[in-house]
Amino acid sequence: MRRHNFKKLIIWQEAMKLVDQNYLLTATLPDYEKFGLRIQMNRCSVSIASNISEGPSKRTNKHFTKVLGDSLGSAYEWVTQLMVCYPQKFISEKNFLVLEEKYKHYRVKFQTLMTSWNQKFKILKQKSLSLDSKRRDS
Template sequence: MSEINNFKDLIIWQKGMDIAEKCYFLTKLFPRDELYGMVQQIRRSAVSIPANIAEGYGRRYTNEYIRFINIAQGSINELETHLILSQRVGLTTKKNIELIISWIHEESRMINALIKKLQLSK
């Protein structure tokens, strides 16, 4: 098991970055008139996942860390909703979002496990 020296060593942060990156590439395929609509919503919620994990990691107290991890979990739910809606309204295909959604579900499980671990350590 590797040592964790900063937030970049966290697997959940790395997975969050992968999700955000994939969402940026996906939204480049959306119509230009969605730039300030769904594109912005997907990118904002995707970036919020690793950003809140990183911010929480840097907090001094466990309760603060848990709060930011919970915000990241909320962003996961928001992102999944935007992706599903994008597919439902024809901005993308189910095939284009399947991998991202599977990564989102994995990230969600990892975040829930971390929250439980942090709560037990208090």
């Protein structure tokens, strides 16, 4: 599998922007959330980008797909915590809607990337099986 420079992946760049926006948001959370929502949201947002960057280092397609799935899982966690912030009045409706929309955009791009990679992996696997079959027949 050809490895990619994760910094060139648009989804990683967008995840890094989400990290910045998340830190701006969590800095405004009440002090009593310092070790609750604040730390958890920060960890989730960083995990999204970190897992994407880890993906290209994996040796197999299966591992690469797994870390992409882990990143998507962190995104689901993060948006859940965002949904906790809104009714508690920790975030304005406007900011909530903007961040929720960014999450939706990210999720769609992410699922598109995973589908694309899975299709490539299937094609590569089929080609490999075909070559193995030809070698055995020779």
